Amino acid sequence: MCQITVRHANFNFPEQIDRYWYSNSPFKTHFFNSITLLFPDGEQFMLRTIKRQIKQIENVQLKQEASAFIGQEAQHAVQHEKFWHNLWQQGYKFDTYLRFLRFILFNVCEHHLSIKFKLAMIAGVEHFTNVIAELTLKEELFAEAEPIMKELFEWHAAEEIEHKTVAYDVFQSITKNYLIRLLGMIIAYTFILSFVSLGLVTMLYHDKKLLDVKVWQEMLQLFFTKEKIFLKVFSHSIEYLKINFHPSQRDNLFLIKRVIS
Ligand SMILES: [Fe+2]
Numbered sequence: 663m664c665q666i667t668v669r670h671a672n673f674n675f676p677e678q679i680d681r682y683w684y685s686n687s688p689f690k691t692h693f694f695n696s697i698t699l700l701f702p703d704g705e706q707f708m709l710r711t712i713k714r715q716i717k718q719i720e721n722v723q724l725k726q727e728a729s730a731f732i733g734q735e736a737q738h739a740v741q742h743e744k745f746w747h748n749l750w751q752q753g754y755k756f757d758t759y760l761r762f763l764r765f766i767l768f769n770v771c772e773h774h775l776s777i778k779f780k781l782a783m784i785a786g787v788e789h790f791t792n793v794i795a796e797l798t799l800k801e802e803l804f805a806e807a808e809p810i811m812k813e814l815f816e817w818h819a820a821e822e823i824e825h826k827t828v829a830y831d832v833f834q835s836i837t838k839n840y841l842i843r844l845l846g847m848i849i850a851y852t853f854i855l856s857f858v859s860l861g862l863v864t865m866l867y868h869d870k871k872l873l874d875v876k877v878w879q880e881m882l883q884l885f886f887t888k889e890k891i892f893l894k895v896f897s898h899s900i901e902y903l904k905i906n907f908h909p910s911q912r913d914n915l916f917l918i919k920r921v922i923s
């Protein structure tokens with residue numbers, strides 16, 4: 663039986679949300695704003711790929727889970743995109759960023775990668791989001807953030823953990839080739855790190871803060887000394903290299919109970 667629930671969220675982001683809504687920190691805020699710029703199109707790419715594959719899935723439970731995955735990712739895309747209006751109102755411009763992102767996702771990846779590589783890439787992305795989701799809930803990463811942004815990221819994190827096995831299982835249903843899985847992970851991580859960095863630089867450039875020493879001190883805090891995101895993501899991600907890896911091996915489902923029912 664499929665254990666994944668499609669919930670219909672309806673976030674409304676008031677105009678009064680602080681420009682630097684995460685601990686009054688430009689770097690940390692724009693790191694998560696950058697993720698919000700990436701998610702809607704990234705999730706569209708994922709759900710479109712899974713949707714095309716769904717007819718070929720023979721396992722009835724996996725088919726239902728894939729359908730719930732599509733429903734959840736569609737919700738994430740819509741809710742994160744709503745926050746773009748706040749960013750536009752604050753004067754940020756990211757049309758060029760979005761054009762480039764869409765070109766890579768829909769003109770390059772969607773048209774030129776084989777279904778095996780697309781699914782390997784999506785399984786890699788889902789491993790990354792599962793790692794970040796676990797950090798979000800386990801360490802209350804958004805404890806000092808604007809409450810509605812905390813709610814958005816925690817809801818998304820909980821659903822990412824809830825559907826963490828789906829993309830991996832869909833990939834495994836067409837091939838169990840380790841090298842393709844590994845290559846998919848490399849493509850996924852390169853893609854995410856490149857676009858999160860590009861989004862961050864775009865936002866910081868707009869604020870004329872690219873040369874602000876304080877901003878780069880905040881980067882060191884977030885990645886290495888306080889929240890230690892980089893180190894934690896790196897150490898969790900290594901699990902994916904195991905030959906017999908499966909997303910269900912990581913015990914984190916209990917974390918979602920306080921956020922979703
Ligand atoms: Fe998502």
Ligand SMILES: [Fe+2]
Nearest residue numbers: 735788791822
């Ligand atoms: Fe996901």
